[in-house]
Amino acid sequence: MPSFSLVETNMDDLTDFSYLFHSFYLPQGEFRFNSNTFQYDYITRQQLIEEQEPKKKKEKPQKDPDQDISEDEWNELWREKEKPCMPTWYLEQIYRNKKRIEKKPNKDETDQARLELCETLLDAFYRSPYVPAVSVFESIMGSPDYDWKEYVVDAENIEIAKANKKRMDINIGDTLEAEVIGFKEFKSQMWENLKVFHRERSLGITPFQVFPYLLGPPGTGKSEITRNLAKAYKRPIQMINVGGMDDGGELEGKRATLQSANYGKVMEAFVERSILAEITIQDLQLEIQEIKTYVDENGNRQERPEENLTEWEEERIEKLEEDIKDWEEENQERQRTGKDPKLTKNKPQRSRAPIILLDEFEKCSRDDVMNVIGKMTDREMNFSFMDKYFNFRLDLSQCQMLLTANYLDKVPQFVRDRGLPINIELLTWEQRKGILRSRFKKELRRFKLGHLLNKITDRFIEMCITETWGIRGGINNVAATVRFLEVLEVDKQTGYLEKLEEYDDLYETPVEKYLKDENGVIRLSYNLNGKTRTLTLTKRIGIEERTVKDEFGQEKKVKEIITGTNADTGDYFVNDWPDEYWWGSKPVRNLGGNYENL
Template identity: 25%
Template sequence: MPKFGFDSKDSPIDFVTLPMMSLREVVMFPRSIVPLFVGREASVKAIESALANFDKKIFLVTQRAPEKEKPEPGDLYEVGTVSKILQMLRLPDGTIKVLFEGLYRGRWDPTTNVVSPEDEYSMARVERIPEQTAEGSEADALVRAVHEGLDSFGEANSKVAPEAVSAMSGINEPGQLADSIMPHLRVDFRQKQEVLETLPPHERLERTYEMLLGEVEIATIEKRVKGRVKDQMEKNQRDYYLNEQIKAINKEMGREDDPVAEAAELEERLGKKKMSDENRERVMREVKKLRTMQPSSAEYTVLRNYVDWVLDLPWGELKQTNVAIDKARTILDEDHFGLEKPKERILEYLAVQNLVETIKGPILCLVGPPGVGKTSIARSIARATEREFVRLSLGGVRDEAEIRGHRRTYVGALPGKIIQSLRRCSFNNPVLCLDEVDKMSTDFRGDPSSALLEVLDPEQNATFNDHYLDLDYDLSKVFFITTANTLESIPLPLQDRMEIIRLPGYLETEKREIGRRFLLPKQLEQHGLAMENLDLPDDALVEVIRTYTREAGVRNLEREIASICRKTAMRIVEADDKQMQVALNASGLEDFLGIPRFRHGEREKAPGVGVSTGLAWTQMGGELLMVETALMPGKGKVVITGKLGDVMQESAKAAISYIRSRSDLFGLKRDFHQDVDIHVHVPEGATPKDGPSAGITLATSVVSALLNIPVRHDLAMTGEITLRGSVLPIGGLREKLLAAHRGRIKTVLIPKDNEKDLRDVPQEIKDDLTILPMENMDEVLEQALVCESADAIFCGRGKSAEPIANLLLKEPQLERPH
């Protein structure tokens, strides 16, 4: 807000503190509107601060030395103009275009400037310079003389709009007239600064009139010079045409490039392209322009690059694909073990293609943890369909132009990555793999995921318009395959364009087969070994999978196999015997891979009080989730630790509220929570955990601690709980059951509503696990707690050995309702 003070004569002086921006070779005048391009970071910050905090007002002051990038306070003039920001536009190159309106003159003291808190721009305490008035016949005569000079100035200078001259001719106040004329004069900025610092209106207008007459004289001289140059050009026209004929003769003799011949060659290539008549006509107009342009000009190079890009694209060029279903199935099985759903979808597409001559390219999204083979299956699809394969990584892409291209008005403009990829493959129906579609981000340069909506929409991509080409290009024949680790970061409109196929992870048996069939032969070849050099039996390979890797995919497994191959190569080289065979068994893995990194599963070794095992879904696949509860004498405080997210914390609170609401049925005193502190902890506190599926696990752990009844160590559970004890359905069941299988869990409790999801679970998993559907918490406790009967859980009939639990139990009064 403005601040006011008083001078020595007690007359009011207006002071205001504003952001300050320095100008180079530009002087801002009051009552003038000037557009400026701003690129310096400090200036941009000052403008943003003015827009946000100072009612769009900013103090503009000119630098004494324009070459200084970061001027000091002493490098700036003391008189500037308080201005208002009318409009701001951000340009693609990072600069901004700002429209300023000068308000009034201001003076600041360079020794008392204020630095912003962020130390990014300066604030100035500006004293308003009051506008003086000029009256009298001499001032009127000077105004009339300036008006006459303005008429001559407008006739001699065509760059000044007639409307501007008319507007200035209507101003009769000397100071205001001088301020309005100065921005239109092409004089040195130092002279303009002198006029800005001239406060008496009569003197200021007199100095302006002097410069105005000089501008009129210069403009008249320029007009005469241009006329002479034009006459000289007409006289040299004949020489120009003769030189052009000589150039044509030289080109016919092969001495230099011929634009006419090049244009004819481009027209011939254009005639062979299978593009629409509209696109062909537009490109033909560009080719015709090349005939009249000099090859040495910059415009010729830009236009020639554009035409080359258009003609290098495979307009309508389709690679013939005639693949039998049996052959495609064989190829997919050779390259990948498992992954039945993606294989089935590809074979369905090939079957439809054999029946229908034209079919739009499908758009598949392979979603799964790292290392499960998303990109490699896209490569196998290209091989099975006999198409070209093009991979495009979208990880970290933030600029919309990476997808849609840059407009040709920008220097160094190029088409987007989609068009560039099609140019490389030479066919219009490749398999185009868009990797890491969930890793794109958004900033001021646009939203690339929104640009993908047109690319991945079968109803729109037949007329995809790249900004650089500015032509409709048909992408409907392209087989798009996108890959992602999760769907959460992919916008819902983009998900709607794609068919989602989940790759949850591999079973232990599948990993063993993948390691045996694919990874081991690959690593042996890369390390210069033969199959006879290494004897790795199945039990050793399974031990590597169990104790040295913990992942849904096989990437770490490949690294461990590579480590074994390196150790084998070392022993062969040391023995100097290339025929040597290294035999490896499960007990000898430590010599090759070191101490085992993971336990065989994560379950407890024996039942424990207050310790329950849950199942969680992560980007790496399913994981076992341990929950511990401890009771301590206290005053009813509940502590929840383990870096839990908001959803899991709410689940824990709901579980405790459920137990308190049923304290009578558990045989607990109604006010049991006032005598103890309950601490619920989920180990591995450095790992963030969240998700609506741990409610029954938390409730079981707390009930076990309160009743002093152990929880089965070979049982895991997943499901959300309500305050009434109902078990709600969850997601990611297949991944969670895989984690239970890896962790040697015997029994898994799942929500009743998730029974339908068991169809997606491999039969091998269902055979090894006892999967029990649960509808309410009572059923969960009966299965999870280690006790002789349900009466030991309900009505407080369990035997309590812990002192705290003994304090909580009351005499049995209620029978469990049936």
């Protein structure tokens, strides 16, 4: 910067300086005396302009209060209890995602859909998963003390027992037949899982996730036993048929930019599947209490400061309080009109721990589908399973995931490494009779035909059993029989029928045609008050073709049947099958064993 000193000079110099000052320096800036140096400093025009402009403070960019935070940041927030914070890191992430979408100025249909998904997931993940008492599980599956066939009624399962048996004369200490027959290995494993889960929950330990894969020929009840597990565990269930799936997007969703955009079947388990729970006013009050409190490091419940509650939690408390008030007012009105108060109500509830069944997954040959299954069954990473439509992660770490396959040699190696094989053993002759007997009771009651139960005898039930790996054919025969009885009831002819085993004529598909077509019929004719009525039952044989190795190590194809022998061991698959049916014909096993030898 130019400086000028106060020194003696002659007039000519001053004249020259005056010219220079007026012609060059003055229009461009100004001189200022510097008291520190005793000199004049020249201030340029640009510096003068900058001095006249208000000084702008350099502000640091504001951090979005709703942006994602790390688990460590959430831990600090939750520990301080000074700001609104959800009780788990994952809930906090969903809540922040919801807030970000709400702040968008112009929300499209996809934004609205994602907003609804956030709200639904908050509802599903906020509530702790229901863990039934062991005796409640046993009321469905049976007790190991009774070889999984029966159970003992106690205070925790007595109401379930009355509802299942449609009886009110059941008392604590009674021994009753289990709802599900067979499947010993599966029941044993699920029973152990439940007991361990109770212990881990009491200690505050996150349960170790197990991936059972159920092995058994088609029709042996792998899907049915999973439905019964959902009933015993009181969890929502999502059944996904993977066998014919040709696009991984069916599982993990499709991006919003695609024409067929939607969330995947995995997401469906959380937002579309629920159970109908029986609740009381005390349950609603307990839910409010759980929102307002937290469990400290010593396992004691402590009050959460008001400033620690999020807007969503405050709205949830307000809604629950309104429900309690309406319920109490309804009961007061009922009492005024002489009616009993309503003690319980049914309410659909979602869960963060649904049961997800990947059915016949080994039949899928698509790599992209198998890759998604790999992500789902990776217990180290499935807490961040990404749904492409939702554009947000799903926590699958608390799901009970099961897979089904027909044979072990078809199961991919990655599933064998991560999963637990459970053999679905073939049902015996007696177990099949028991299942069909229970199904007859259930269906006759459902169609208000319980008074006709005496028409169904054990001998007739044996006629309904088919020579198949599973029980599907027998259940079809139950349905056909109930429909036959319903028609007789409409025509007022059931009074002329003594028992269904007492037929007047019988036709059965000849064995040669039966084996060729792999199915046939048993046609029973009854003469009822001068009219002939016919009941047609399915006669089916289950044939499984597979590849085995002979004694020389050479592969060969064999066809096996339930009443035949095992190509590997030579033993009968089911050893209690009768040598001859009571109505005269013989099972295929008496005609030569393995189907390939017939």
